[in-house]
Each structure stands twice: as C-alpha cells, then as structure tokens.
Amino acid sequence: MRVEKADLRREAGQRTRDGLQTAALELIAQRGQEGVTLREITDRAGANVAAVSYHFGSLKKLCDAAIEHALERYLDDKIRELDSLSPTATLHEVAVAFARPMMRALSAGGQDLAVMRTVARVGIDPPQGWDRLDDKFDRSRRGAVRVLAPNLPGVDEEELIFRTRCAAGLLNWLALAPIGTELAALSAEQIERQLVPVVAGAFRGDTPTGH
Amino acid sequence: MRVEKADLRREAGQRTRDGLQTAALELIAQRGQEGVTLREITDRAGANVAAVSYHFGSLKKLCDAAIEHALERYLDDKIRELDSLSPTATLHEVAVAFARPMMRALSAGGQDLAVMRTVARVGIDPPQGWDRLDDKFDRSRRGAVRVLAPNLPGVDEEELIFRTRCAAGLLNWLALAPIGTELAALSAEQIERQLVPVVAGAFRGDTPTGH
C-alpha cells in the first residue's frame, strides 16, 4: 500500500514530535522526571523550546506521553512473554520468561534500556490516573500467577502476588542501580545464568524446614 | 562527666546544624537529592537560608553530610546484625538478620525509614568519593559471605556476592516503592513471614534440577 499524500509539513511535525518524545524518554531514564529540563530535551532533539508547548501543551504532558508509551511497551512485552508459557512450565522457565524483557534490555542498551529505566522510575514514583493501562497491569499479574501457581501449590495467591512484585522490584532495581550496568557488560548467557536462579529462588521462597 | 563550659553560641549553632541535616535527610528520602530545595529545608528546620552556606558551605555539602551520616548508620546497623550471627546459622536466620534493619525501619517509620530511603536512593545514584566508608562496605559484604557460604557450599564467592547485592537491591526497592508502604502497614510478624522467605529464596537460588 502507498501513502495517500506526502504532506511534508505534517511529516516534519510528526518527526519533531517523535524526537521530543524519545529525547524526553532518554533523559527521564537517566535522571528521573524531576531532573529533566525543557531546554535539555529540545537541544537533544534539535528542536526549539516552543515546540514542546506547540506539540504537547506542556513539559509535563510530554513526559506523561513518553512514560505512558514506555510503560505500554513494557507491559505488552511482559504479557506476551508470560502468555507464551505453557501452564506446565517449570519454575525455571517462568523465571526466564519473567526476567527476559529486562535481560534483553540490559544486553541491548540504548532505547530499550531507557524504556526499562523509565518504567522502573515510574515504579518508585507512580503518577496518578493511569486508568488506561490498569487492564494491562492486571493481565500481567494474572499471567504471572497462572504459571506460578502450579509450581507452588502450597502458596496462596496473595503471597504469590507479593513474590511477583518482589521479583519485579528486583529487576527494576537492576535497571537503575550500578549492579545492572555491571551485569550488562556480561554476555547474555552469563546474565541469565546469574540472574534467573535468583528470580526463581525468590519465587519459590525458602521457609525453614518445619521442625 | 560534665561539660567544660556552656558556650551558648556553639550550642545554638550545633542545634541549627542538626536541624538542617535532619530536615535535609527527610526531604532527600522523600524526593531524592535533586528534588530538594534550599528554602524547603530551611523552612522545615526553622532556619534562615544563609544558615546553610554558613554551616555547611553549600546545599550540596549539606546533602552530602546528611547522606553520609545516613549511610554510616545503615552500614553500622547491618554489620552489627550480621556479625551477631554464628557461622552455623541457617539460611533463614541469615535472611532474617540481613533484612532486619529494613524491616525495623518499615515498622518504625519516621527518621529510621528516612535513613533507609536515603540509603536506597544513594544506591541508585552513587556519589563520588566516599572513600571514608569503603571499609564498612567491605565489612558488610564479607559479613554476609561469611554466614552465607556454609549454607551454600556449591556456590562460588562471586555469585554469593551477586546474590547478596540482589537481596540488598530488593530491600532497597521496598524502601522506595509503594509495595514497601503497603508492607509497612502490616505487623512486624506478618512482614517477616512474607519477606524473609523471598530473601532466603534469592540467597539459595533455584537451579533447574539438572542432569
């Protein structure tokens, strides 16, 4: 199929819009939403300061757009990963699927990693009114419980969700803290060999062998 | 023992110095070092803006002082907790000792929690030149390896340290993310019952039963 019309004005507008959004994403990933400056974004995107007001209305709305985009990419990725698992998957397989988006981002770096870092920051300072993604959050959580429950028959759902959130928190920590950067320097196989047992162990838990 | 002299000027100076430092600590814990303003600190401490320059030289140096103080309190606490363990302690006992400073802070709230949140933020954005605490970092890490190794004979030291850092990262995440606040609403026993198995599981790891 061909494009109907080559309206160069609108194309250019879309390009600066995208440029601003990715520049904002990268800076949010680096320094958090509060540590980001209008002129830093526009400099990086090669745009004028007024472009932000023109295209997004305000700096805050630009950041919201960038964050929501990142969050949605992350959730879609995670849901796809979990849904691809058979209900009889082993705990190790579940942990691999659970950690894969983050491991991929660590290996890939660049924009994928920026998405993960942004998601992790949002996990610390959750903004208000993200109703639009509530459904995907639910699906992600239910997807994890679905494949986790058969492996951990003795653990009730509430605690399953707690462990899921702990594991997600650990992965988010890796996205932000220096240990994640150190990990990223290794090969994908080494990352998986070190990280997956920890995630799987957190899922399984370790209760003292009852007397 | 008695104070030599009651130099009221220096006492008052020390009081504002402390007030500024704890105000800075609480605000850093809430919003991070970058999200903190001079006037917010001085308002909270009931001091004048010039007091910061006078007593600390600059806002940055005040924050550094507050952070270093928090970090030292945290490390001392953790080292004491780990050193109190026998070399034959079970993995569960190790996990309890490892997580106890954070669990205590979550239950206590207030300044103890502010210390933990600040430490967690420092874990994400580590400042430069903290040579003075390097020794305590080392002691903390060696203390963990000492009690972990007998429980996990098949795991080499490098991976032991990795798992220790993962567990610490998970605890730091709890200090910052909403899940920590939810956890803090529970009783100390409930917190321990949910959290310790996850930490212990992360220590133990979960490798696929391999042939």
Added chain:
DNA sequence: CGGAATGTCAAGCCACTGTTTGAATTCCGT
C-alpha cells in the same frame, strides 16, 4: 567596658526554569 568571635536575618543578585508571543518559514489546495 571593648573588641573579637559566633550566629542569625532580610534583602538582593544572577542563572536558569517553563511558558508565551508574534513574526518568519514551509508547503498544500485552489
């Protein structure tokens, strides 16, 4: 008492923030 040391305070300085404005530019439709 008088000078020095110590601390507090209100005011102001300058850099930088997000946002707005009005003109200039580019490009489509006619």
Added chain:
DNA sequence: ACGGAATTCAAACAGTGGCTTGACATTCCG
C-alpha cells in the same frame, strides 16, 4: 501565484533556584 494552515524560531516573560551581602544580635574573653 495566492491565501492560509502547519510548523519553526528568537526573544521576552514571570517565577524560582542557590548563594552572597552587610547589618544586627549574642556571647566570650581580656
């Protein structure tokens, strides 16, 4: 080619940031 919509731009705006200044207050010491 012309009108007009879409987009870009330099300049300016008000607000706030950290920091300094110079005057004032209090206390110590000779």
